[in-house]
Amino acid sequence: xxxxxxxxxxxxxxxxxxxxxxxxxxxxxxxxxxxxxxxxxxxxxxxxxxxxxxxxxxxxxxxxxxxxxxxxxxxxxxxxxxxxxxxxxxxxxxxxxxxxxxxxxxxxxxxxxxxxxxxxxxxxxxxxxxxxxxxxxxxxxxxxxxxxxxxxxxxxxxxxxxxxxxxxxxxxxxxxxxxxxxxxxxxxxxxx
Numbered sequence: 001x002x003x004x005x006x007x008x009x010x011x012x013x014x015x016x017x018x019x020x021x022x023x024x025x026x027x028x029x030x031x032x033x034x035x036x037x038x039x040x041x042x043x044x045x046x047x048x049x050x051x052x053x054x055x056x057x058x059x060x061x062x063x064x065x066x067x068x069x070x071x072x073x074x075x076x077x078x079x080x081x082x083x084x085x086x087x088x089x090x091x092x093x094x095x096x097x098x099x100x101x102x103x104x105x106x107x108x109x110x111x112x113x114x115x116x117x118x119x120x121x122x123x124x125x126x127x128x129x130x131x132x133x134x135x136x137x138x139x140x141x142x143x144x145x146x147x148x149x150x151x152x153x154x155x156x157x158x159x160x161x162x163x164x165x166x167x168x169x170x171x172x173x174x175x176x177x178x179x180x181x182x183x184x185x186x187x188x189x190x191x192x
Contacts, residue, residue: 020046026073028057042071043081043089049112053087066121070099082107082123090123103136104176118142118178127178133166140176143184145169 028042042057053061053071063069063085071089073079080094091110093100100107102121109119111129118127118134127134133150135143148169171184173191184190 020048020050023047025054026051026079028071028073043073051081051089051091053083053089055087058085058087068121068123072098082119084123088123090119090125092119101136103138104140106137106176108134108136116144118176126176127174132169137176141173141181143171143190144174145171 022044024045025041026043026045028040040057042054042061043051044054045051057071061069061071061083067085069083071081071083072094073081080092080099081089082092082099083089093108093110093116095101105120106118106126109117109125109129111117111125113129115129116131116134117125117129118137119125131144131146132148133145145166146169148166148171150164151167153163153165171190172180173182173184174180182190
């Protein structure tokens, strides 16, 4: 009996010792989180690299019918997230002044490595973030590239509008399972 209790006690101590600490708090710009229609801390970055909603934000957050909420930290630094009612948060691409849209049940995900992949509405990564760019799924495929660079379109840019195009790199087409269907010739996107 003493051995079991000692073993259980060590397990609890070990589990507590490995709990990640909060290393950074991010301020969100979301009028639904604060009465003052401004900034409020809503995301905590943990020592293991994961992110979570603060308990205060989780209580105030308005979730859609799908159980998700878009969270904006900074458009300029591409800091948009999807969050669920459990407080799980995953980084996505900022698009149209908010979190990227879900297309065919998937949305683009930006990993800790800065690369892109895809996640589903449960915020589970279904295609690992290994690409420099991925297009939203359309007609069951996505165009992906590595080595491509985002270049400003000067004639379309004005204050508050930073349109870019992608140039160079190796392009391919993948399916929803992440299987490569076709390599694109040259340094540009192609079609099946």
